[in-house]
Amino acid sequence: MKNYLRFLSRCFRLSFVGDARYYAWMFLLTSVVLLGVNAYCKQLVAGLATTGMTDQVSWGFYIANFTFLVGMAAAAVMLVIPVYIYRNRELHDLVIFGELFAVAAIIMAMLFVSVDLGRPDRFHHLMLRFNFPSSMLTWDVVALNGYLLLNLHICGYLIYCAYMRRAPSKIFYIPFVFVAIAWAISIHTVTAFLYSGLGGRPFWNSAVIAPRFLASAFAAGPAFLVLTLSALKAFTTYQVSAKAFMTLRNIITVALTINMFLLAAEAFTEFYTDSAHGASARYLFLGLHGRTALVPWIWSAIALNLVAMVLLYTPLSRRVAILQFACVLLIVGIWIEKGMGLIVPAFIPTPLGEIVEYLPTRNETFVTLGIWALGLLIYTILVRITVPVLSGRLVFDRSFASATAEHHPQP
Amino acid sequence: MTGVRIWDGPSLPARVTANALNRRSFLRVGAAALGGMAALAAALSPLRELGSDQVPNLEQFLQKHYKQMTPAELEEALERIRAKVEKRFEVRPHLRDLKPMEGVEFGYALNLSRCIGCRKCVHACVAENNQSRTPEIQYIRVIEMPRGTLDVEQGTHHYDRPLVPDAEHFYLPVQCHQCANPPCVKVCPVEATWQEKDGVTVIDYDWCIGCRYCEAACPYWARRFNFAQPKLPKDQLNPNMSYLSNRPREMGVVEKCHFCLHRTREGRMPACAEVCPTGARKFGNLLDPHSEVSEILRTKRIFILKEEVGTLPRFFYYFDERYPNSLDPEAIAIADDLRAKEGAAYGCLPGSNGPDTEIIAAVTPQWWDGRTA
Numbered sequence A: 001m002k003n004y005l006r007f008l009s010r011c012f013r014l015s016f017v018g019d020a021r022y023y024a025w026m027f028l029l030t031s032v033v034l035l036g037v038n039a040y041c042k043q044l045v046a047g048l049a050t051t052g053m054t055d056q057v058s059w060g061f062y063i064a065n066f067t068f069l070v071g072m073a074a075a076a077v078m079l080v081i082p083v084y085i086y087r088n089r090e091l092h093d094l095v096i097f098g099e100l101f102a103v104a105a106i107i108m109a110m111l112f113v114s115v116d117l118g119r120p121d122r123f124h125h126l127m128l129r130f131n132f133p134s135s136m137l138t139w140d141v142v143a144l145n146g147y148l149l150l151n152l153h154i155c156g157y158l159i160y161c162a163y164m165r166r167a168p169s170k171i172f173y174i175p176f177v178f179v180a181i182a183w184a185i186s187i188h189t190v191t192a193f194l195y196s197g198l199g200g201r202p203f204w205n206s207a208v209i210a211p212r213f214l215a216s217a218f219a220a221g222p223a224f225l226v227l228t229l230s231a232l233k234a235f236t237t238y239q240v241s242a243k244a245f246m247t248l249r250n251i252i253t254v255a256l257t258i259n260m261f262l263l264a265a266e267a268f269t270e271f272y273t274d275s276a277h278g279a280s281a282r283y284l285f286l287g288l289h290g291r292t293a294l295v296p297w298i299w300s301a302i303a304l305n306l307v308a309m310v311l312l313y314t315p316l317s318r319r320v321a322i323l324q325f326a327c328v329l330l331i332v333g334i335w336i337e338k339g340m341g342l343i344v345p346a347f348i349p350t351p352l353g354e355i356v357e358y359l360p361t362r363n364e365t366f367v368t369l370g371i372w373a374l375g376l377l378i379y380t381i382l383v384r385i386t387v388p389v390l391s392g393r394l395v396f397d398r399s400f401a402s403a404t405a406e407h408h409p410q411p
Numbered sequence B: 001m002t003g004v005r006i007w008d009g010p011s012l013p014a015r016v017t018a019n020a021l022n023r024r025s026f027l028r029v030g031a032a033a034l035g036g037m038a039a040l041a042a043a044l045s046p047l048r049e050l051g052s053d054q055v056p057n058l059e060q061f062l063q064k065h066y067k068q069m070t071p072a073e074l075e076e077a078l079e080r081i082r083a084k085v086e087k088r089f090e091v092r093p094h095l096r097d098l099k100p101m102e103g104v105e106f107g108y109a110l111n112l113s114r115c116i117g118c119r120k121c122v123h124a125c126v127a128e129n130n131q132s133r134t135p136e137i138q139y140i141r142v143i144e145m146p147r148g149t150l151d152v153e154q155g156t157h158h159y160d161r162p163l164v165p166d167a168e169h170f171y172l173p174v175q176c177h178q179c180a181n182p183p184c185v186k187v188c189p190v191e192a193t194w195q196e197k198d199g200v201t202v203i204d205y206d207w208c209i210g211c212r213y214c215e216a217a218c219p220y221w222a223r224r225f226n227f228a229q230p231k232l233p234k235d236q237l238n239p240n241m242s243y244l245s246n247r248p249r250e251m252g253v254v255e256k257c258h259f260c261l262h263r264t265r266e267g268r269m270p271a272c273a274e275v276c277p278t279g280a281r282k283f284g285n286l287l288d289p290h291s292e293v294s295e296i297l298r299t300k301r302i303f304i305l306k307e308e309v310g311t312l313p314r315f316f317y318y319f320d321e322r323y324p325n326s327l328d329p330e331a332i333a334i335a336d337d338l339r340a341k342e343g344a345a346y347g348c349l350p351g352s353n354g355p356d357t358e359i360i361a362a363v364t365p366q367w368w369d370g371r372t373a
């Protein structure tokens, strides 16, 4: 226990230690977080009227980002499966980075739901009268919190074992890993059901929503990991093998292809049938009655995804720089597709046929950026702690200073 | 083993971590901490504008869910709300908790051949139910529909013609349908909204967390959210109110039509039905075979909106078979009359200079005049 507390306090101290670039990055993130806090305080005072949302489009940017992040969190599992089921050693350590990202992503997702609440002061009502199992939102609360705990346990345990120079005992984490795999799929499925279960919103009321969610998540999540690993490779001496990148590339390629296929299937059904139910899809892709706010968004998302897909399929993306580029395109593409392309159009036109368009306001954007910055801040700290532990320089029987400075001779 | 390049700063870490905080690094850390605190304080500064009534006090914070309150606790909560209303509006409200009546299930029937699109129901509802006036929240939406379709997407919401009814259109008022299988209730994560024995779906405004899931789930776009602090001028408050219906709402919660249960549970008509100049709106007890709605359900060709979503509304529409190609001539005559009398205010858009004041007179109970009593 004493050792554990000492471990935590060392981790805490470690997160404040780094070189100029580290400080600059953390300073930048902290500033954006504070901007977000400021914007959220304004929202608390003046209400959600500070956002672009209306009774017509009653969910917007916040819920869109929430949806996207749930997917990113779920995607950590795509690394776990090859490692534990197919015993792919290449990715072994990388799993931890994936799961750490899941932790950060879940925290961000939960924050996005929280800032979307009109009465955050009544959060505890959720504990007092929990409409389970009727409301899918309560399922989501269970799923997200469970997933957060699972991942915290798995990474925490593995990192702590590395710190204590102990071989992790299988019974303490392997079962949890398998539960986490199933759970990861469930968080995204439950989130999809949140939307697809609403009969009054034909745009969402489709069985393909859940598979589409999974496919896009399994592309965007590993893509984000490619970027993380690239950063690790560039800024630390942490070893990332080329093979790991290529495994991720394969996963991303397959997932993105499936995602595009499902999108096409969805579009076909809507447009070929051409029933009145397709109004939202028409609004999204072509515009309705001269209102076209979402059209540029969805087409740029499709373009980004297509370019990324072409790059991934050609040998070009064997070069890590190209792979990174494709990953950035695809993350942005999927972010748009999930956000502006999936959440917002379901509200346009309204069930009574009114067309009111939606654009996030500045304040709303600041809150959003603030949460993203906080998530990245958390992730940076988690990675910052993990790297020296995994590479064996922060261990319990060495002094703290040795973890940070042993190889730098004192002046 | 070599170290992690970026994160192992060459000089600072060694000094900080050697527990030998010398003066310089102490000052540096102190300055950083101070700067951080100042920045945080600046970021939090908008909170100073938070009104005292926006922050719940301990009693409000601990108030239980409507269904969990004992009668004594409910009375306490009612008293708390009375005091709050009195402070804000300088009127002692007639606030109580009206329970559903035995053997009553409310239903609504609307004669589309008589609706002239004048929007008096919209305004009467706002006046009766203490909705926010800026921004104005309305529970009823009247859609101007081209003849020959029931597809609302072909309708016009913001028609603003003093000539209603237009001969080529009919008018379709929509409000909460008090579904027997309400998706809004199903999705609420905290059970802040539920269906009562008399069929009215109500909301505990003190329990709603403002997630707006119900708003996304409702197929009739019946729910409204208080995006801003609701603003209601003191002299426009309707002091006749009940807990689950028209007591003043706060920011951040959802509301909707509740069939005026503070009236209807006392045997009166909802404000919209009372104010309708053509008698297009019929309200009553579905369980009473002699009520007007029951009669209409038995004898007219009624239909419901969006039957395919399976919500089983208690709000029925019908056209009068006697006039297959036009509105009821009697209703048109009434419209002509009103137009002559009201001029520009007639049929106006919600929120514009509506005949609100007149409407209040029409729907206000007798004891309204004794409002300061």
Ligand code: SF4
Residues within 6 Å of the ligand: B175, B176, B177, B178, B179, B182, B183, B184, B185, B201, B217, B218, B219, B220, B221, B222, B223, B256, B311
């Ligand atoms: S009309 Fe909408 S708000 Fe009213 S009961 Fe039905 S689903 Fe709920």
Ligand code: SF4
Residues within 6 Å of the ligand: B187, B188, B189, B190, B191, B192, B193, B203, B207, B208, B209, B210, B211, B212, B213, B214, B215, B254
């Ligand atoms: S907005 Fe309020 S009433 Fe509606 S689902 Fe959320 S908590 Fe329930």
